[in-house]
Every structure is written in C-alpha cells, then in structure tokens.
Amino acid sequence: MHEQMPHLAHELRLASDAQRWAVLRMSITDGRTSDAERDHHVKAFLEYASAMRWPLDRLWAYGDGTRIRWSCTSLTSPGCSSMVMVPYPTDASIAQVATWMQQIVRYDGKHGTKLIQSLLYLEDVGNRTALEAAGFHEIAVLQYLERPANASRDPEIAVDCSSSLTAPNWVAYSPSRHAEFCDLIRATYVDSLDCPGLAALRDIDDVIEGHKGAGRFDPGNWFLLRNSDTPIACILFGVSPLRPSAELVYMGVHPRFRGRGIGQFVVSHGVNVMRNAGIQGITLAVDARNVPAIRLYESAGFRTTHSRRAMVRKPTNCG
Secondary structure (H helix, E strand, C coil): CEEEEECCCCCCEEEHHHHHHHHHHHHHCCCCCCHHHHHHHHHHHHHHHHHHHHCCCCCCEECCCEEEEEEEEEEEEEECCCEECCCECCHHHHHHHHHHHHHHHHHHHCCCEEEEEEECCCCHHHHHHHHHCCCCEEEEEEEEECHHHHHHHHCCCCCCCCCCCCCCEEECCCHHHHHHHHHHHHHHCCCCCCCCCCHHHHHHHHHHHHHHCCCCCCCHHEEEEEEECEEEEEEEEECCCCCCCCCEEEECCCCHHCCCCHHHHHHEEEHHHHHHHHCCCEEEEEEECCCHHHHHHHHHHCCCEEEEEEEEEEECCCC
C-alpha cells in the first residue's frame, strides 16, 4: 500500500518525502519476507535513523509513471563514506542496475563521498554482477557474530596476560590522545587478516570518524591498552541510542605483540566493561577469512548469526 505513487518520472531521481517509506521498503528489506516483516524493518530503521540524526537525503527511485520499480538507499556516514542498499530480489536487469549505480556513485562523489560500500546477500549474484559492472569490487565476506552481555546473568571473563605484559594499563580515548589512537590503529593494519586492502582506501582520520559514527559515540567506550607507555592494542565500542546493546566497532593488536594471547585479554576487558554497564548484547563483523579472530571471538562467547558480501569502490570524482 506504500508503493503507489502518482506521476513518477521514467528516470532515476531523488525520492520525495512522500516516497520515503516505499523506497526504504524496497531497498533495505529482504524482498523474500512477508509484508508485515518488511514494514517492521522499515519502522525500526526509521526510529534508529531518527535517533542517530541520519539525514536520509539520498533515497533514489525509478518508476513507470505510477509505481516505484527500483530504488536505492544511499546512507551517508561520518568519515566521507556511504552505504548503498539495493533491492533483492529485483526485476531490473543487471545492465539497468549497473547504469543506475554509476549515476549514484557520480552523485555521491560530487557531494564529498570518498568510499562507497554495499552489503549483499551471499546468494545475490545479480546485484553482485551489476555492482562489479559499476566499478565495485569485493573486499570480503563478512561474518556477523553476537554475544549476550547481560550483567544479571553473565559472569565476568577472566584472562591472565601476566606472562605477556609486564605493566598493562588502559586509557580511554580523548582529543589529546587522538594521535596515539590513530598511530596504534594504523599499526594494527599491518599484515591484518581483516579486510586486507581496505585501509589503503581511506585516510586514518576518515576511518576514526567512521568508527565514531557506529552507534552513539562515547569516548569512555574506546580503550587503548598500553604496556607501561607502549600502546599495543585497542578495542572500540559504539552503543545503540535506542536499546542496551553495543557494536564492537574495531579491535586490533600491534603486530609486534600478536600471538601472545593479548587479543583474548583485550576482548575480555571490553566484554566485561560492557557487561558492567548493563549492555545486553554485543555484535560485530569480521572477515570470514580471519579464522584466528573468529576463533578468538567464539572463545569469548560470540556466535555467528549471518554473513554478507562487502563490495566497495572509490568515486573517481570525489571532492
């Protein structure tokens, strides 16, 4: 009932406010689910978008004069990036989707976007082919994991790292420590198994801003581990603005300190802090090829929920 729209142009255009629900219903939900499930998904998305103050000013619609036939949600994020979401399944041809995506990429690039991403169902061969034709490439298959962290029933995790660290101490993020966090995070990219190549596509300051935009940013939920004065690892969380849940946005260990159990120590610290703050669930995404990280998270109680194919490209006309 939300998709009937009079006088829709026979070309891809930015959608009007009146078309918002229909565009979102088509582009961000699984078209194989029921109408009720899709409407519930849109409602939850709009509530979260409102809480996060997302502008939702890049919703695209293509119609036949009376009905939306294809749509795309391009969601801009801090750090000069955007996430494009396209319908699945779709009646549009691969060539049509590729052409529309090229138009959207040009628009985003002209408006300051430096990196465009898209997450596809693994079985979505059509959109994958269309995005590749539009200049995207696969950066990883992401494995999503979730862990309950309810303070009322989840005991603290105890991990002893005394054999690897002589004087471990934690510091939280602050503007005065921005450079220290940047340097440490940049160092953790060396020989990383998590989306290798992605770091080269973005400036570190854009990466940091993007991490801040994952949930509600609280510097007290970003932790850097030092051994004496030497930064060796970090773990960053973003908390939902609507419910007591958090996303583990990033975790990394300096390459000189890998293989000593420090990753487990860092994750246990983060989970315990979230637990004591009353967080009732933690989610994360990790490159499916990063088997050591997956085993680490599973040992801390995380379990896989689903997977998505991550596609990326840089606009040629950004800036």
